[in-house]
Every structure is written in C-alpha cells, then in structure tokens.
Amino acid sequence: MSSFLEISPDKLIRLIGTPNCPALIDVRTDEDFEADPRLVPGSVRRDYRTLDRWAGSLAGLTAIVICQRGQKLSHGVAAWLRQAGIPADSLEGGFEAWTAQNLPAVPVMLLPPRNGSGQTVWVTRARPKIDRIACPWLIRRFVDPNAMFLFVPPSEVEMVADRFGAAPFDIDADVRWSHRGELCTFDVMVEEFGLSSPALLRLATIVRAADTARLDLAPEAPGLLAASLGLSRMYADDQEQLEAGLLLYDAFYRWCRDATDETHNWPAGKKGA
Structure with missing residues (x-):
C-alpha cells in the first residue's frame, strides 16, 4: 500500500x-x-x-x-x-x-534529439486539421510534455527538419512518422510509442475515420471532423489552433477512456407517459 x-x-x-x-x-x-x-x-x-x-x-x-x-x-x-x-x-x-x-x-530511441532547452522538436505542414493536431496532442500528453511544433509550407518541411533537428511528421514523403497503408500518422505513433491502450486505440479509430474520409469507421468521426474544420476557420494562427485543439482531444480521450457507456436523455419523456 x-x-x-x-x-x-x-x-x-x-x-x-x-x-x-x-x-x-x-x-x-x-x-x-x-x-x-x-x-x-x-x-x-x-x-x-x-x-x-x-x-x-x-x-x-x-x-x-x-x-x-x-x-x-x-x-x-x-x-x-x-x-x-x-x-x-x-x-x-x-x-x-x-x-x-x-x-x-x-x-527513447524513437524520440528526436532534444534542443538546448530539453525539448523534442517536430515539424509538419501548415494549417493543421485532424492528424496534425491529434499527433501533437499525443506527443504532449504521452511522450514529451514540453515538445515544440513547427508548422511550415509543405515544400519546406524536410529542409526545416534537417536544419533545425526536428522530426517531420504527417507529410507525403518517406519518413517514419506518416501514413502507412490505411493507417494515419496518429495510428503509427500510438503503436510505435507503445501506447496501445483500449482508450487510445478507440481514439485512433475515430481520428483515422475523420482524417481519411471513412466516416463509417466510427460514429463519432463526423463530430471530430466538424469540430476540426470549425477550429481551422476560427484560427488563422496555427499555434493558437493547436492550443485550442488540445482541449478538443482531451475531451475525446476522456470520453474514450471513461464515458463510452454514458448516455444523455433530456427530456426523459412526457409527464404521465
């Protein structure tokens, strides 16, 4: 005890x-x-x-x-x-x-080298929507709480990664952290970082469904897609959008972990029915 x-x-x-x-x-x-x-x-x-x-x-x-x-x-x-x-x-x-x-x-061997402030640095395409918000959430919550994320034009991701010692992710190139077959980058990170809990696997299915336009994979996917696209219209600054998106994934994760059996029914029914 x-x-x-x-x-x-x-x-x-x-x-x-x-x-x-x-x-x-x-x-x-x-x-x-x-x-x-x-x-x-x-x-x-x-x-x-x-x-x-x-x-x-x-x-x-x-x-x-x-x-x-x-x-x-x-x-x-x-x-x-x-x-x-x-x-x-x-x-x-x-x-x-x-x-x-x-x-x-x-x-630890899967982590990029840390910068002078002890942070891992990651880089991806600008204007994130789903996978490029979900992956930073996973990293901040389960891998490196102080991780730094850089959002740059797609054509510059690999060069920025090389120049700044950053790990590129979710890009159309032969890099470790990107889509593999039907799996999205979030799926790959959950598996390779050894984080395959029931809650994160459920969340990964929702992310994959929303990110790859296969909304039939999870009934929650249209909601995640709608919220993600809404956030992208609310924020012009990618870092501000990331901070807002972290809260969104906090909520989805806690639902996946703790609340999948809970329902809401109001009003409960007509009086005397």
Whole structure:
C-alpha cells in the first residue's frame, strides 16, 4: 500500500494523458536506464546529481519522481523538491513496478534529439486539421510534455527538419512518422510509442475515420471532423489552433477512456407517459 509520500502505478496511469498530470521526472541512474531505455509516458529524464540546476524549472508545478525501485533516489529527490516548495511524491516501486504491471513505456530511441532547452522538436505542414493536431496532442500528453511544433509550407518541411533537428511528421514523403497503408500518422505513433491502450486505440479509430474520409469507421468521426474544420476557420494562427485543439482531444480521450457507456436523455419523456 502506498505511503502518503508515494503514488501507486495504478493511480499514476489514470493521471497520464490528462492536462493536469504532474511533471514526471525520471532520475534512474545511467546504468539502470541503459538496461531498459524506456520512459513512463510523459516523463522526462533528469540527473539527480544536478538537481539544484533544474529544480527551478518545476516552480508552480507538482511532481512525481521515478527511480528504478522507488527507494533512495526518488524519495531523496522528492524530499529535496518539497523543501524547495514543489509538491512531490515518489512512484511506488519505481520503474520496475511500472513495467511489472505491463504498463505502457515509451522507447527513447524513437524520440528526436532534444534542443538546448530539453525539448523534442517536430515539424509538419501548415494549417493543421485532424492528424496534425491529434499527433501533437499525443506527443504532449504521452511522450514529451514540453515538445515544440513547427508548422511550415509543405515544400519546406524536410529542409526545416534537417536544419533545425526536428522530426517531420504527417507529410507525403518517406519518413517514419506518416501514413502507412490505411493507417494515419496518429495510428503509427500510438503503436510505435507503445501506447496501445483500449482508450487510445478507440481514439485512433475515430481520428483515422475523420482524417481519411471513412466516416463509417466510427460514429463519432463526423463530430471530430466538424469540430476540426470549425477550429481551422476560427484560427488563422496555427499555434493558437493547436492550443485550442488540445482541449478538443482531451475531451475525446476522456470520453474514450471513461464515458463510452454514458448516455444523455433530456427530456426523459412526457409527464404521465
């Protein structure tokens, strides 16, 4: 049973993917990390030995600290953060407990190199609609909460990717992150990042249906298509549209995870019927 300074894997998995998820900090030693170079979804690796240099970046946030077994490293870092005024807990049992429950873990080798600010950088075509909003949502919520997204003319995506060390996605070219057969880019990311939960697979079907004009695949797809096209008419700035779109996908994800059996019926019927 978790202590009051710990959070269990079962509770943490419910927070991951939501906009209010705490900052997840992986402080495993290099040796432990190299033995299994994957991350709890949404977590960022930090060196516990330079804690005094990076703790300030967590100001105003809450944090969950992850080490190999949930012992001295995570509890020590969490205690240090708390004394600095940053609410922090340790993941009970650490990364070993997480993987023992077969919970999702993101392979670090698939991530693009981080920039000087520690962000992964991604680039795609300007004027995003569906896949190019869904993929950034997935990355921000499950892969890198600080990821940067660049929207440029289609002809410039690959050159910008090369010049700025960015990962190109959802373009008509032979790149890792794009459509594959009948799958859209969101499908590919969910699978390759090891995130194939029932909720994300359901959402992936909706995204694919809306993005590829196969609205018969999911009854929710016309609603996502309509909302996405509406957002594209509301915002001329792609970054503003992305921020608005994140909320849209937050809502669809929570429906996929928690509310698919819920119905709404008002009025319930005529009085005396």
